[in-house]
Amino acid sequence: DAGVTQSPTHLIKTRGQQVTLRCSPKSGHDTVSWYQQALGQGPQFIFQYYEEEERQRGNFPDRFSGHQFPNYSSELNVNALLLGDSALYLCASSSTGVMVAFFGQGTRLTVV
């Protein structure tokens, strides 16, 4: 079992650009959540996807959007990047009704 996999592991982008991060959930999991972890902070919930729909969203602007595919994998898109978007982006997967989430290694995004 490969667990939760995220790609790429590191990324450098320029202000104003757009970025797409990818996540493959753990086998058997149907729910994917995305978190932003700024340096020295705890993870902040961005949104959650289930059955290809966004079903919960945290306090993030519309520049943050996502998608879930029929195979349960997911993408996080961020438009018009700001320096403050620099962070570790974590993907977590879980099964409906199960309280435990498993996390990927994260994607380190640096905006310059």
Add this chain to the structure above:
Amino acid sequence: AQSVTQLGSHVSVSEGALVLLRCNYSSSVPPYLFWYVQYPNQGLQLLLKYTSAATLVKGINGFEAEFKKSETSFHLTKPSAHMSDAAEYFCAVSENSGGYQKVTFGTGTKLQVIP
């Protein structure tokens, strides 16, 4: 609204000493509580979870935590620290929000183990 407070952003212990990392939560409904560990440049690994069964929860790597409803606490302990325990630890609370689970993390506690 749920929230988590971790007391002490940095904790230092000697190798072999007791580890105690504090977590207090606020939740309007019976919560699910978790401790995760994060090693440098890595994701979060689940240490243990409380899901309304036994109040004393045992996790991996010798860690355990006790749910105390009267104190709204879920402190993490380990009898004897090992060098490999040096990492950042996050307490998290999850509750049902509109039929969906919402997870809120604390700000983390960095554990330093001194040889």
